[in-house]
Amino acid sequence: MLASNRSSIHIAKRFISISPAISKINTINNNLNNNSVNHKFKFSYENAKNKQINQNNLSLPENKLDFLNYNNNSSSSSISLLSNDEAKLIPSIVALHARLNLPKNYPFNTLVKSLTCPTNEFSNLSSNNQQLSILGSHILSFYISEYLMTNYPRLPISILKSAIDSYIGDFSLYDLAKNNWGIEEDLTSKLDKYLSNEPEIFKFGKLRYIRKVTNPEINVTKYSNDQNSNTFELSKAEAYANSVRSIIAGLYIHSNNNDLIIKNFINNHILSRQIDIESLFQFKESGKLLSKILKSNNLQPPVVKLISETGRLSSTPVYVVGCFSGENLLSTAEGCSLREARIKSFNKALKAWYLYKPLDTKLPSDEGFNGMFVDQGEKFY
Known part of the structure; x- marks a missing residue:
């Protein structure tokens, strides 16, 4: 089903896709028209402030995987990271390293770098x-997407996007x-810091970023020009999220x-964090949608039958109905009215369809993965 919907969804200046990285369609079309091969790609959670770096402006180390020693020649800043021995002297870094149970070969100065967001001082x-x-x-989008697509192969693309956002x-x-x-x-x-006699090195043990001011103090008016605004400004959520992504990249x-x-x-x-995917569904005209799904799978249309009731003439009646497709019971629901119980039974049947979960699933990144069957999707869309 998802194979026919492999396209990006643009929400709030962010591209979220099934794959870790997906190209912008308009950019690719323009490049093809201009006979250019310099394709630009949007990462799933890449902020607009992250600009691409020309390789000619980088001084590359001998070991291309030694990401700590990449330097930007176009930057005027000469400030570099602390050494690993210096980072070991920071109590908060040592505690975070132990708290996350990171392997011994994970350098402490990589944690320092992960907690340092771009600023005017640290622009290198x-x-x-x-x-x-x-x-x-990039890494998080790949592993979270493959987990959701493999365990819930019938999720609509909008629900898949919301579930990914709920995780990462x-x-x-x-x-x-x-x-x-x-x-x-x-x-x-x-x-x-000066008054407390705090060592200068201790400032690297906490998350440092330029805070984006959205709500000034009372009786204070904020004057700003968007063209001259600091490109390094981040909200608190963005700064913390980037630190998590950086730690995972370092690992x-x-x-x-x-x-x-x-x-x-x-x-x-x-x-391991529990996400209620069922609560992400909101159906409009659930009966029509259920009828289309059953018809596309050569099943009989849904029929709602009253199973039991109590207190019909009282102020709080309860009706229990069942949604059937032929002789197959799709779902049961109860409500204070027949209409309410009927709609709830349609919703439960739709959620049971979309939240289908195969047994003993293997992820594409697991050893011995031989592919999996995914249904052909909803033809009526």
Whole structure:
């Protein structure tokens, strides 16, 4: 069913797709017309502030997987990350490393980089998490999408998008980073740090970013020009979410692309969170939709029959009805009126269809995956 709907959905300046990365149709058409091969791609949760870097502006290390030593030659900033030995002196970094049960070969200075969002001070690629967050969003979109598509092969594309957003959206990852992982943001000023005699190195142990001011203080008027606004401004949810994506990207890099390690980490921290996919459905004219689904599968149209009732003449009657297709009982529902019970039975039958879950499913990234059967979809769309 999903094979016929492999297209991106544009919502709030963000592209969410089944695949980890999908091209913009208009951009590709323009490039084809201009005979250009420089295709631009949108990642699932890549923010608009993430700009592409020309490879000529990068100084590449000998080991192309050594992402910590990539430098942007066009940047005027010469600030680099802390060394791994220096990062070990930060208590919050050591605690976060142990709390997440990261492997021993995961460097502590990668955690420091994951908590450093792009700012005017840290604009060099080697000193912020901009590129790591893009890689992390790419990884998360792939593993979450394959999990949902394999376990719920009949999900409509809109529900699939909402389910992905429920797992790895900005607010979901913000809640994970702040309330589960215990990541703190740096709210103290330089004066406060000076008065408290805090070591300069300790500032790297907290999440640092330029805060986007949307609601100024009372009796304070905000004057700004969008053209001159700081391109590094992030909301709190975006900053926390990018730190989670960067940590996962660092784990992928330093595990030598070991799928098992990254999948176990995502299963333990992301997919272990309970998402009520059933609550994402909202049907309009559920009876017509159910009739079309049954007709496309060569089944008889739905018929609602009264099974039992009580208190018909009272102020609180209860009716129990069943939705049948021929002799097959699709669902049962109860309501205070026959109409309410009838609509509920249609909704339950539709959810039972869309939330079909195969037994003993294997993910495409698992060993021994030989493919799986997915129904041909809804022909009437």
